[in-house]
Amino acid sequence: MTRVLILNGPNLGRLGVREPEVYGSASYTDLVAAGERWGAELGLEVQVRQTDDEAEIVGWLHGAVDDGAHVVLNPAAFTHYSYALRDAAAQVTTAGLLLLEVHLSNPAAREEFRHHSVVGAVATGTIAGFGFDSYRLALSALAVRLVQSA
Ligand code: DQA
Secondary structure, X not given: OEEEEEEEOOOHHXXXXXXXHHHOOOOXXXXXXXXXXXXXXXXXXXXXXXXXXXXXXXXXXXXXXXXXXXXXXXXXXXHHOOHHHHHHHHHHHHOOOOEEEEEOOOHHHOOHHHOOOOOHHHOOEEEEOOOOHHHHHHHHHHHHHHHHOX
């Protein structure tokens, strides 16, 4: 079965508590359950992870390359400044795997510092602004792309 890692960066473990007016009232546990359910519906083996640690998420991206897993990545604040994460994400797409950048909110409609993503240029594509549905849309787009390229 096609493997997909849904990787989440810093503070996303605080969903439901953190700025619910921006990120919604559902919890990170809800996101894990939804991601696994959507994956099963699409015939994808989905694993959802979250870390506040840049080194850990970089290591997970290396693991995705080594294991041939596609990635749905919400880099959270790392989006805007982590060249280490960008370079690790580039290894995923240059290996021929898909990497979809997702955001719950629409960073382009928020503070200036959120307008630029250092990851976007090495991602397969980006989906932002749809809350949890950003992840669902990313999984669907990934499944469609896999069928198209089969
Ligand atoms: C976010 C947007 C980022 O700007 C922010 O730092 C986050 C979450 C989102 O999902 O909307 O932590 O990636």
